[in-house]
Amino acid sequence: MLKQNLQQKLLQKLSPLQIQVIKLLEIPTAQLEQRIKKEIEENPILELDREQPDPDSDDQDTREPENERDEMSIDDYISDEDIPAYKLQQRNFSKDDKHEDIPFSNGTTFHEHLIAQLGLRRLTERQHEIAEYIIGNIDEDGYLRREVDEIIDDLAFSQNIEVDEREALDVLEIVQDFDPAGVAARDLQECLLLQIGRKDRTIPDVENAFQVLKYHFEEFTRKHYDKITKRLHIDEEELKDALAEVLKLNPKPGSSYSNTMTKTVQHIIPDFILDVEDEKFQLSLNNRNVPELRISNTYSDMLEDYSANKKNQTEEKKNAVMFVKQKLDSAKWFIDAIKQRQNTLMTVMEAILDYQKEYFIEGDETKLRPMILKDIADVTNLDISTISRVSNSKYIQTHFGIFALKYFFSEGMQTDSGEEVSTREIKKILEECIANEDKRKPLTDDKLANILKEKSYNIARRTVAKYREQLGIPVARLRKEL
Incomplete structure (x- = not known):
């Protein structure tokens, strides 16, 4: 027996522009240039609005190699089962420094x-x-x-x-x-x-x-x-x-041998550049390698010519014009999506700067406030998923180093006095305690928990162990030295 039902559903349908913006938000600056080049190759309507800047000019972006290690330590010989994987990051940086790519030459592998x-x-x-x-x-x-x-x-x-x-x-x-x-x-x-x-x-x-x-x-x-x-x-x-x-x-x-001969050095290309003068922020997007786009005059003239002579056009000409019209719409969506991407990035980063103002002035980790994605979403009136896309795989260059945006997000807890502090501040104290410990008798997690309690941070031993592991610091037994 057949039945007919009338149902009403509310569906949210994303426009082509919205889809483009979402996809572009996820792309870091390092990959955006390639994405634009790909779009130009696929869409003849798009073309560069200006020539690329000279790569040999003095206006170079600051880049910092990842995963560099200056010397061996005893921890390099410790079993993987005994110590969690971790890396040390070098953050010494001056805005006057000039970091350039090292040319890669093919040699014997x-x-x-x-x-x-x-x-x-x-x-x-x-x-x-x-x-x-x-x-x-x-x-x-x-x-x-x-x-x-x-x-x-x-x-x-x-x-x-x-x-x-x-x-x-x-x-x-x-x-x-x-x-x-x-x-x-x-x-x-x-x-x-x-x-x-x-x-x-x-x-x-x-x-x-x-x-x-x-x-x-x-x-x-x-x-x-x-x-x-x-x-x-x-x-x-x-x-x-x-x-x-x-x-x-x-x-x-x-x-x-492999690092120098078989693969290039990986670099971090910052998406944002921050300068601080007299405690005032000057934030800019790193668009050095991002070309500006425009609609090709050739194809826009073709559409104008078609509009003026519609009656005398062949079927083949009409099909060609329809193809151009589709590509024109796609080109406009892409250009608008790039602009919206840039605006959204700046909106989110400015909100983070305002939220973490004290930290960005000096770079003092203890000044980092507890901050989650929702905090920035509330300030900017953007969706949490948008904030997540912006903060993922993006970096900012500051006068005290280059950092992933994810670095500035951390949960918080309250001290005995009711003051809210970032878990990063607690980790900083843990690092300092361990750095200054007697290596012949390293501090156990229980002793570290007691030290934190004395400083009004009421944290359980298991939480201390979790933070220590997140910092890539081995247990007390493995920190022992002669």
Whole structure:
């Protein structure tokens, strides 16, 4: 039996312009230029309004390389299970500094460097094929991440080479003798032993380092130094000298080669540039590489000509004009969307500056107020999803460094006196406490919680542990030093 129902639904339909704006809001400045170029390629109606600025001119944007590490520390040798992943960021910056891209020149890749060394050894054709396959399974850090028996199976199936374990290990040993030292190791312990093995073990410090890595590696990664000194019958000073030798080793032997030869240095391109003069903000969008657009005169003239002579047009001409009309609408939407994107970005960033005014004047982390997406949404009368899109993958250049917009958002809590403070302020205090602790007796999470309570921050030990892990700081046992 058929039934007819009349239903009324309220649906929100986004216009093409709104869809364009939403998509463009998510794109950081670093990708916006490519997005505009793509649109120009797909739409002949669009064209550049002016020539691109000279990349060699003095008006360069300030860029700062990510993930730089100046020196090794003992934490580089600690097991991944014992310490959460974290990185240190360098924030030393002057607005007078000039950071330019480093030109990337193609050279010998890491794997090509290893393959080239095969030619320096007397190998049979069979050994050469096995060695080449092993090198192909070495990652950019320099490690052989596959088990030997898996490689043996692969050689049998893909290369039709029957290899036993002894032969495979013999060839692996040859590859492990290549440069850089430590290459083709199957784990961190083997990597470090391969490196220390190339040093003069008649030197007491080197021999002690070898003994630590060979027979007491677990105690070393867990910083159980007292157990090591007892078992090796050495004092703390001798152990200190041995660990100094370990710190000279590279836990990722392939990384230094790979970083310079196989991939370009990644840069942060700020979306906003902030200058502060006499406590007054001068905010601007970084549009250095963002071309301005306009509608092509050629196609707009074509439409005018069609409008003036509609009666005498062929069907083919009409279809061509309809195509141009569609592309013209699309071009106008795109230009308007770019403008709306820029306006929305400025509106949101200005609201953040106003909300965090004290912080942006000096860059003092303790001045950061608790701020969530809703706070800025309420101020700007924009949707929370819009604030989220703006703050995602966007950066601001200030006189004290380059920061992701997400950095300025944090939850808050109240002190015993009822004052609302940012969790970032609490983390800053934790960092300072740990930086100034006695490394022979590091502060436990319980002691850190007590210190915070003395400062009127009533925080549980488990919360302290959570903040410590978010800061990338290991537990007290792993912070212990001699």
